[in-house]
Amino acid sequence: MAVGLRHPPDRYGCAGRARPLCGADGWRGCARCGRQPRWTDAPARAYYGEVTIDGEPAPTGVEIEVEMGGEVRDSITVEEPGRYGEETASGEKLIVEGESDDVGTPVRFYVTTTDGERLAVNATDPDDVTWASGELERVDLTVRTARPAAFDLLEVDLGSETVTEGGAVDLSATVTNAGGLSGEQTVAFVLDDRELSSETVALDPGESRSVAFENVTVDRDPGSYGYAIQTENETRTGELTVEAPAEPASFEITTVDPTELTVVRGARTAVNATVTTAENVSGEQTVQFVVDDRVVDERVVDLAATETQTVTLENASLDLAPDSYEYAVQTENETRTGTLTVTAPTEPSVVEVTDLTPASPTVDEGGSIAAEATVENTGDQPAEQTVELRVGSTAVDTEAVALAPDASRDLSFEAQSIEVGPGSYTYGVFSGDDSETGTLTVEESSDSDPGDGGDGGSDDDPETDPAVFQVTDLNPATLEAGRGEAVTIAATVENTGDESASRNVTLDVGDGQIVERRNVTLAGGEAATVEFADVDTTGLGSGETTYAVSTENDERTGTLTVLVEEEAPGFTFLTTLLAAVAAAALLARRSRGG
Incomplete structure (x- = not known):
């Protein structure tokens, strides 16, 4: 039994949609065209x-x-x-x-x-x-009636058509969509039928874009290879040549100076090496200075073809035990050796002062003083210094000395007038490294005539005492500071005389290592606080150092303890105790001198 009731359109205009007519003898043809339906x-x-x-x-x-x-x-x-x-x-x-x-x-x-x-x-x-x-x-x-996306290659640039074996290339291409629709395609770099790099690009109709492939490694043996930059619509081809790498430059060492080297342990060590390329090839290498199998310095040297260059290799403080060592200067191609002798460091010259005579003299005002002392060079180097005889902070006589290591000399300072008023003063012999001091007492002259003022006054004029600047209240008496730390020291200065006067007040730290002065004017009976602020301790050695605030008439001393970084704060009690002992000894000596 047929179930199809329609027929397809014919070439004569019948759409085939007319219902078939049913007659007495069964289905008839199409009512529109008369064709029989397909069964x-x-x-x-x-x-x-x-x-x-x-x-x-x-x-x-x-x-x-x-x-x-x-x-x-x-x-x-x-x-x-x-x-x-x-x-x-x-x-x-x-x-x-x-x-x-x-x-x-x-x-x-x-x-x-x-x-x-x-x-x-x-x-x-x-x-x-x-x-x-x-x-x-x-x-x-x-x-869709528009043309589909079509990605054309407008420009292709292979940075270099020659590359060294194992090297890399950079290339770029400008891609444009010549079609009528937006689209997305992959732009690929193909070498020897193998894709090395690719990038997916989306473009609207008429849009262009630059595609870059950078540092693409070419893993091919030396030879010529076909390459292609391609989209789905276009391919651009070319030839890439892979070359064998050139032989690297050979760095030769022509001279090393010195070949026999002697240095003190911890001192700067240096050698000079002359380096050249052995062939007509430029290059770059690291030149190394090796001591005891350890690289102590190195320099990167870049040489043009046949160029020669002298390189200084050094180490600022080579810490090796005293001994003989083999050292080497080396490149990748050559090694030159020499001998390095490390010696123990020597002690510098140190001029010590001993046997100060007299230890605690007493003189009348306007009198003079002579002194003797022994100086000795206890260091390992010759010493040339000027040794001073001081009263307070003023040098009243000097003596030039030249001492070989372990040599000593007795010094005699001739009598020098003392131009200070009555009072007690620190005096002593000072070298650049050491000193020995005592107490000088200046007494009021017994034959002085206070009434003879030279101004025509009569003997009935009241007596006046000259200005005398006394130092009291040293603050602080003991002091601790880290090396390089700024400190402040003050003292009270009083004019115990009747006359107004101006005097220098001097701070002396470490026997002349730091000296500062302030000029102070005081009326009779007047007192003032003199401050020495921000005193720099950088040049002081670690440990205890005596400092003094003095005038022409008086002096007060204290103890400054300089701490280095490794010293723990817990040592402050010990340093305070030592300062107290030193102060007591000084007072006792002054008492004996008085």
Whole structure:
């Protein structure tokens, strides 16, 4: 029994949609064209759905055709923009008749525009439409009249068409979309049929973009290889030459100076090496200074072809035990050796002062003093110094000495007048490294005549005492500071005389290592605080140092303890105790001197 009731469109204009007429002798031909319907053994397939052209709904009047097996099976006209056929049972549809053998056969769709242009449908939803009997299926149709994306290569630049074996190349290409639709493609760099690098590019119609492949390693043996820059639409080719690497420059050491080197342990060590390229090739290498299998210095040397350069290799403080060592100056190609002798460091010259005589003299005001002392060089180096005899902070006599290591000399300072007022003063013999001091007491002259002022006054004028600047209240008496730390020292200075006067007040730290002065003017009986602020301790050695604030008439001493970084704060008690002992000894000595 036949179940097919329609026939396909013919070439003479019949759309095949007229219902077959039923007569007394059975089914008759098409009421429109008289053709007989196709008789099938399977129910027909019906299609409907949406249709767009270049993204817009297809207008009314557009004709949709369906084809299977190369034969147009049915057609329908768009009566509502963007839709063809109807989902309802009674509505129009595209009808495709077939046999059971047609199951799975692809079904194609075509669109004839109102201008009469017949276009193939580019895409369907679902993607692949195949025939099956007796079902109604929705198939959406998409038609594109614009040219698809086409990625052309406008410019291709291979930075260098020659590369060293194992080296890398840089290349770039300008890609443009010459099509009518946006698209995305992969731009690839292919060498010897092997892709070395690629980049995916998305472009709108007419848009261009530069694509760069940088530092692409070429892992090929020396030779010539074809390369290509390609998209899906275009390929540009060329030839890349891979060369064997050049032999590296050979760095030769022509001289090393000195070959026999002697240094003191911890001192600067240096050698000079002359380096040249052995062949007509430029290059760069590291020249090393090696002592006791340890690199103590190195320099990077860049030489042009046949260039020669002298390099100084040094170490600021080579800490090796005293001994003989082999040292080497080396490049990648050559090594030169020599002998390094490290000696123990020697002690510098140290001039010590002993045996001060007299230890605690007493003189009348306006009198003089002579002194003797012994100086000795206890260091390992010769010494040349000026030794001073001082009263307070003033040198009243000097003596130049030159001493070999371990040599000593007795010094005699001739009598020198003392131009200070009555009082007690520190006096002593001072070298650049040491001193020995005592207490000088200046007494008021017994034959002085206070009434003889030389101004025509009578003997009945009241007596006046000259200005005498006494030092009291040393603050602080003991002091601790880190090396380099600034300290402040003050003292009270009082004019115990009757006359107004100006005097120098002197701070002496470490036997002349630091000396500062302030000029103070005081009326009779007046007192003032004299401050020495921000005194720099950088040049002082670690440990205890005596400091003194003095005038021509008086002096007060204190103890400054200089701490280095490794000294723990816990030592402050010990240093305070030692300072107290030193102060007591000084007072006792002054008492004996008085």
